[in-house]
Amino acid sequence: MKFVETIKNIWKIEDLRGRLLTTLLFVLIYRFGSFVVLPGIDPTALSALHSQTAGGLMALLDMFSGGAFSNASIFALGIMPYISASIVIQLLSIAVPYFQKMQKEGESGRQKMNQITRYLTVAILLFQGPSYLVNLSVQMAQAGQPLAIGFNWFTISSTILLCAGSMFVMWLGERITDRGVGNGISFIILIGIIARLPGAIVQEFGSRLNDAGGGLIVFLLEIVILLLVFAFAIMLVQGTRRIPVQYAKRIQGNKQYGGVRQYIPLKVNAANVMPIIFAQAIMFIPIAIVGFRASESNAFVQAFLDNNGFWYNFVFALLIIAFTYFYTAIIINPVQMAENLKLNNGFIPGVKPGKKTAEYIDTIMSRITLPGSILLAIIAILPAFARLFGVSMGFAQFFGGTSLLIMVGVILDTLQQIESHLLMRHYDGFFESGMRIKGRSGAMAY
Numbered sequence: 117m118k119f120v121e122t123i124k125n126i127w128k129i130e131d132l133r134g135r136l137l138t139t140l141l142f143v144l145i146y147r148f149g150s151f152v153v154l155p156g157i158d159p160t161a162l163s164a165l166h167s168q169t170a171g172g173l174m175a176l177l178d179m180f181s182g183g184a185f186s187n188a189s190i191f192a193l194g195i196m197p198y199i200s201a202s203i204v205i206q207l208l209s210i211a212v213p214y215f216q217k218m219q220k221e222g223e224s225g226r227q228k229m230n231q232i233t234r235y236l237t238v239a240i241l242l243f244q245g246p247s248y249l250v251n252l253s254v255q256m257a258q259a260g261q262p263l264a265i266g267f268n269w270f271t272i273s274s275t276i277l278l279c280a281g282s283m284f285v286m287w288l289g290e291r292i293t294d295r296g297v298g299n300g301i302s303f304i305i306l307i308g309i310i311a312r313l314p315g316a317i318v319q320e321f322g323s324r325l326n327d328a329g330g331g332l333i334v335f336l337l338e339i340v341i342l343l344l345v346f347a348f349a350i351m352l353v354q355g356t357r358r359i360p361v362q363y364a365k366r367i368q369g370n371k372q373y374g375g376v377r378q379y380i381p382l383k384v385n386a387a388n389v390m391p392i393i394f395a396q397a398i399m400f401i402p403i404a405i406v407g408f409r410a411s412e413s414n415a416f417v418q419a420f421l422d423n424n425g426f427w428y429n430f431v432f433a434l435l436i437i438a439f440t441y442f443y444t445a446i447i448i449n450p451v452q453m454a455e456n457l458k459l460n461n462g463f464i465p466g467v468k469p470g471k472k473t474a475e476y477i478d479t480i481m482s483r484i485t486l487p488g489s490i491l492l493a494i495i496a497i498l499p500a501f502a503r504l505f506g507v508s509m510g511f512a513q514f515f516g517g518t519s520l521l522i523m524v525g526v527i528l529d530t531l532q533q534i535e536s537h538l539l540m541r542h543y544d545g546f547f548e549s550g551m552r553i554k555g556r557s558g559a560m561a562y
Contacts, residue, residue: 142288146304147182180305195285195305241279286301315510348495389522453473
């Protein structure tokens with residue numbers, strides 16, 4: 117079989133084998149740390165916390181942390197504070213001249229921005245850490261083991277551990293990027309999502325098996341629909357619109373150059389999964405503002421903590437559409453593309469080089485970004501519709517939404533990197549010649 121042969125070829129390449137083993141090692145460290153409970157916490161008294169994270173926005177937060185949130189682990193705050201800090205810095209790089217100048221400084225500017233992002237991450241963690249401990253105390257009080265929360269050694273030491281845990285997770289992600297395969301931060305999120313999938317499938321299967329009147333048939337139908345949504349998500353991530361480009365003929369000596377016709381592939385969803393991650397981080401703001409335990413009397417806050425409710429999904433979809441345009445504008449520069457074409461004696465048939473070409477590319481991007489962003493938003497809110505048809509909360513999260521799109525984007529990106537290693541060493545990739553995996557092309561900017 118071709119797949120088995122590809123796996124053998126992967127193992128033959130020493131550098132690729134080392135990167136895969138390094139990635140596996142870091143993943144195992146991350147998964148081990150998600151079960152290391154904070155000192156002074158009785159793991160048997162966390163039943164109320166497990167119940168709290170079984171549904172709503174808290175379930176998503178627990179999923180992104182790989183279950184560390186509900187385990188009161190040293191990794192409980194996960195990677196989301198770093199993502200939130202990254203979003204703030206990227207927004208500042210558009211609106212604030214100081215950050216715009218820093219962004220144009222090349223590698224040195226990127227390092228400065230990364231350092232500022234880390235400082236901001238620590239600031240967010242110092243705010244979220246005590247809030248998490250307050251919620252943990254309330255949940256443990258229901259089990260008869262309240263925590264002494266206040267300005268004491270337990271609060272200070274636990275906050276430091278939570279901050280250090282999240283920063284360590286961030287460090288693991290960066291090491292995976294440098295020495296492993298794929299984008300490390302994305303991969304950390306992917307592992308947290310996949311860790312929940314087997315349990316969600318078993319839970320859904322058990323609940324359907326207990327249903328009278330065709331429960332097993334319903335479960336099989338759910339699996340088929342899940343696979344169809346997964347295939348649709350892949351098509352959305354990989355969909356492109358090709359613009360024809362003609363290169364002018366030029367003669368140097370006895371050789372002729374140019375005169376060929378090629379295509380510029382413009383992705384329908386150039387931002388890929390990033391708008392989902394950005395929007396999801398914004399939707400976590402109510403928790404950050406009011407604390408992990410929002411007041412039940414505050415209907416406004418409760419509406420935005422219910423990820424099955426209308427207002428949550430409506431705002432979530434709008435944010436995804438807005439962030440799709442925002443991130444596409446960051447990674448696609450029509451002016452630069454037009455300049456590159458002009459320098460290489462290339463032009464789009466029927467369009468004047470220079471400014472007109474930039475305007476043409478910008479118009480095409482605007483036209484294909486709108487349907488792409490709407491389809492992305494629809495997939496993102498599909499779990500809410502799955503809940504309407506009786507799918508369990510844990511399993512419904514994989515019928516679209518953040519979980520599915522992150523899985524698709526990160527898996528394709530990782531497979532693309534592996535395939536690049538194979539092709540560089542003249543091995544066949546995962547697909548036949550002419551069919552190549554289209555990853556996210558650097559969509560993650562962490």
